Amino acid sequence: MTAALTETDARRTAPPSDTPVIPPKRRRRRQRAFDEVPRWQIYLPLGLYLLFTLVPFYWMLLFALRPAGSTSLVPWPITFEHFEKVWNERSFGVFFQNSMLVGVATLVTTTLIALAGGYALARFQFRVKNAFMLALLCSQFIPGALMLVPLFEIFRNLSMINSLGSVIIAETVFQLPLSMILISGFIKNVPVSLEEAAWVDGCSRLRAFRAVVLPLLRPGLIAVGSFAFVHSWNHFLFALMFLSEQDKQTIPVGLNTLIGADSVDLGALAAGGVIAAVPVVIVFAFIQKWLITGFSAGAVKG
Amino acid sequence: MAPAQAAATAVAKTPRGAPGRRRTGSSTPRHLPYLLIAPAGLLMLGFIAYPVISVFYYSLQHYNVTKPWRNGFAGLDNFTRVFTDDPLFRDSLVFSAKWVVTEVSLQLVLGLALALLVNQTFVGRAVARALVFSPWAVSGVLTTTIWMLLYNPSTGVSRYLADAGIGSYGTSVLSDTGTVFWAVVVTELWRGVPFFAILILADLQSVPKDLYEAASVDGAGRLRQFVHITLPHLKDAIILSTLLRAVWEFNNVDLLYTLTGGGPAGVTTTLPLYVANTGIEGHDFGYASALTTVAFVILLFCSILYLRLSKFGGDSR
Numbered sequence: 001m002t003a004a005l006t007e008t009d010a011r012r013t014a015p016p017s018d019t020p021v022i023p024p025k026r027r028r029r030r031q032r033a034f035d036e037v038p039r040w041q042i043y044l045p046l047g048l049y050l051l052f053t054l055v056p057f058y059w060m061l062l063f064a065l066r067p068a069g070s071t072s073l074v075p076w077p078i079t080f081e082h083f084e085k086v087w088n089e090r091s092f093g094v095f096f097q098n099s100m101l102v103g104v105a106t107l108v109t110t111t112l113i114a115l116a117g118g119y120a121l122a123r124f125q126f127r128v129k130n131a132f133m134l135a136l137l138c139s140q141f142i143p144g145a146l147m148l149v150p151l152f153e154i155f156r157n158l159s160m161i162n163s164l165g166s167v168i169i170a171e172t173v174f175q176l177p178l179s180m181i182l183i184s185g186f187i188k189n190v191p192v193s194l195e196e197a198a199w200v201d202g203c204s205r206l207r208a209f210r211a212v213v214l215p216l217l218r219p220g221l222i223a224v225g226s227f228a229f230v231h232s233w234n235h236f237l238f239a240l241m242f243l244s245e246q247d248k249q250t251i252p253v254g255l256n257t258l259i260g261a262d263s264v265d266l267g268a269l270a271a272g273g274v275i276a277a278v279p280v281v282i283v284f285a286f287i288q289k290w291l292i293t294g295f296s297a298g299a300v301k302g
Numbered sequence: 303m304a305p306a307q308a309a310a311t312a313v314a315k316t317p318r319g320a321p322g323r324r325r326t327g328s329s330t331p332r333h334l335p336y337l338l339i340a341p342a343g344l345l346m347l348g349f350i351a352y353p354v355i356s357v358f359y360y361s362l363q364h365y366n367v368t369k370p371w372r373n374g375f376a377g378l379d380n381f382t383r384v385f386t387d388d389p390l391f392r393d394s395l396v397f398s399a400k401w402v403v404t405e406v407s408l409q410l411v412l413g414l415a416l417a418l419l420v421n422q423t424f425v426g427r428a429v430a431r432a433l434v435f436s437p438w439a440v441s442g443v444l445t446t447t448i449w450m451l452l453y454n455p456s457t458g459v460s461r462y463l464a465d466a467g468i469g470s471y472g473t474s475v476l477s478d479t480g481t482v483f484w485a486v487v488v489t490e491l492w493r494g495v496p497f498f499a500i501l502i503l504a505d506l507q508s509v510p511k512d513l514y515e516a517a518s519v520d521g522a523g524r525l526r527q528f529v530h531i532t533l534p535h536l537k538d539a540i541i542l543s544t545l546l547r548a549v550w551e552f553n554n555v556d557l558l559y560t561l562t563g564g565g566p567a568g569v570t571t572t573l574p575l576y577v578a579n580t581g582i583e584g585h586d587f588g589y590a591s592a593l594t595t596v597a598f599v600i601l602l603f604c605s606i607l608y609l610r611l612s613k614f615g616g617d618s619r
Contacts, residue, residue: 007379012378012418022575037388037524039424042419042422042424043424045415045419046419046420046430046434049419049434050430050433050434052492053433053436053492054436055452055459055535056431056437056448056449056452056492057436059448059458059459060448060451061451063451063457071457073462082359113341113342113345116338116339116341116342116344117339117341117342117343119338120334120335120336120338120339121339123335124334124335126335126373128336129335130490132339132343135351137344138602139346139350140546140549141549141598141601141602141605142350142354143552143553143574143577143594143597143598144553144596145553145555145574145575145577145578145592146357146553146574146577146578146581146597146598147350147353147354147357148578148582149581149582149590150352150353150356150357150360150579150586151349151353153356154348154352154353154407154522169345169349170349172345173345173346173349173350174350176342176345176346177346180342207335218446223419230439233441234439234440234441234442234443234444235441235555235556236441236442236443236556236559236560237555237559252441252443252444252556255446255447256443256445257444257445259446259447260559262567264450266454266457268449269447269450269451270447270451272447272526273444273447273448276441276443276444277440277444277449280439280440280441281436281439283439284435284436284438284439285432288431288432288435
């Protein structure tokens with residue numbers, strides 16, 4: 001599954017084969033490296049940074065789990081009243097469903113369309129290729145927030161205002177350029193000779209792609225798909241502009257409503273925040289090990 | 303067999319480069335690549351290119367839904383107004399520049415330090431990595447939610463600090479024009495540093511280990527190894543990620559829109575936030591389009607300048 005990545009990693013990090021690694025020397029080097037960085041020089045800054053990272057999360061959990069009006073610094077006794085309140089009274093149950101639908105649909109459409117385009121960019125020379133690549137790069141400079149009004153007019157003409165479809169299309173379109181650049185980078189890392197061997201064996205291009213290339217792309221596709229999901233789960237402005245009916249809104253819009261309420265209910269706000277964070281945390285835990293290898297597999301440097 | 307072998311050796315020579323010209327399978331139709339990019343191409347034409355063109359078009363028009371009697375061709379009126387008669391444009395541009403430069407440089411320095419730190423070997427490294435990277439995927443609105451709880455004068459951290467004798471009660475950092483800048487900077491740093499840390503950590507792992515070994519044998523200390531081996535190796539990744547991040551920070555409005563709304567007294571209004579207010583709340587779409595056009599040109603110009611000055615892709619390795 002991660003064969004392609006481990007292969008490239010091995011090629012990059014392995015010492016040239018004509019210099020044999022002598023075990024004793026290596027052990028001595030390790031020993032010296034160990035001596036060079038005192039442990040406290042690692043743990044002290046790390047501990048300080050962890051404090052900066054984790055206290056805000058803890059603060060949110062604290063407000064979400066302790067009873068209203070409590071000033072205790074420990075969420076005890078634990079209460080779920082705030083969660084029940086936002087989920088039912090503040091319609092976060094509905095928002096959660098909408099956000100999930102938008103996230104999964106964006107993931108599927110972005111990955112499929114970017115896979116097709118990325119394959120074309122990685123494996124063919126064709127006339128509009130350079131212009132197309134330039135368009136992909138330039139699109140990264142376009143502020144999405146500034147496209148809101150023209151996009152609103154387009155969706156109004158298509159009668160798609162207040163339909164989740166408008167947000168799914170907008171999210172997909174703005175995810176596509178980067179996803180396609182990333183995927184074409186991943187495909188370039190798969191040697192063409194593997195595909196050609198399959199053609200020689202009588203496979204069609206599609207079959208060779210599915211049998212040979214696709215399995216090797218899995219880590220990259222997981223990374224790209226997760227980005228698409230997380231981005232559309234998090235994104236706020238499109239949903240805010242295109243979905244005005246309460247039962248069509250998404251979690252970030254619901255959170256913004258809680259933030260902007262006349263008297264902010266901090267317990268409910270924190271509980272809403274936890275609900276918004278949970279899927280992202282799960283996705284993050286799931287892709288964490290692929291994130292670093294995925295990027296180092298040529299994604300950044302193209 | 304022969305062409306396939308030739309292609310294979312070509313690939314072996316340039317493992318990460320673009321595939322050269324080669325025989326495609328005879329069953330492959332000529333128009334296949336066009337067919338493959340068609341869905342992406344059509345979507346981008348309809349939902350990116352068309353809106354961009356309409357923004358350019360409207361920038362030359364008076365177009366305001368609340369004042370329909372004035373609508374019509376405006377020539378360069380909107381642009382004249384941007385450059386000669388709009389102090390808010392200048393203020394928001396200055397704040398944008400200050401915001402982007404502060405955020406990107408601090409995120410880069412902290413992200414680099416963090417990446418070097420978690421690239422060391424120590425007990426609990428996997429857990430430490432997962433935890434320090436965790437704000438990476440948090441949205442602008444959720445960041446606002448979390449930091450509003452922290453900054454809240456009656457229930458936030460400042461109250462507990464005041465209880466312990468540090469600072470004073472009732473401090474609201476978000477509504478004081480003197481403190482609001484650093485309050486939003488810290489908030490954005492919280493979720494922005496992991497982006498750099500992840501990218502730099504990924505690139506650190508491709509530095510050949512024998513270089514450090516050789517430098518160490520030659521008596522170079524850790525600082526000199528960092529300056530002469532690590533930094534040159536990271537150069538391209540740093541240039542590219544700072545550029546991407548700068549554009550992203552410039553365009554990003556989620557956090558400031560929800561956390562301060564551009565206030566207090568407009569001191570945290572970035573150019574895109576100003577444009578959004580003009581176009582969406584002020585309904586002056588013609589003028590907002592002119593501002594958008596100017597913002598886009600400034601962004602593109604600065605990006606090209608940055609790539610030129612930093613000699614991106616130069617022979618630093």
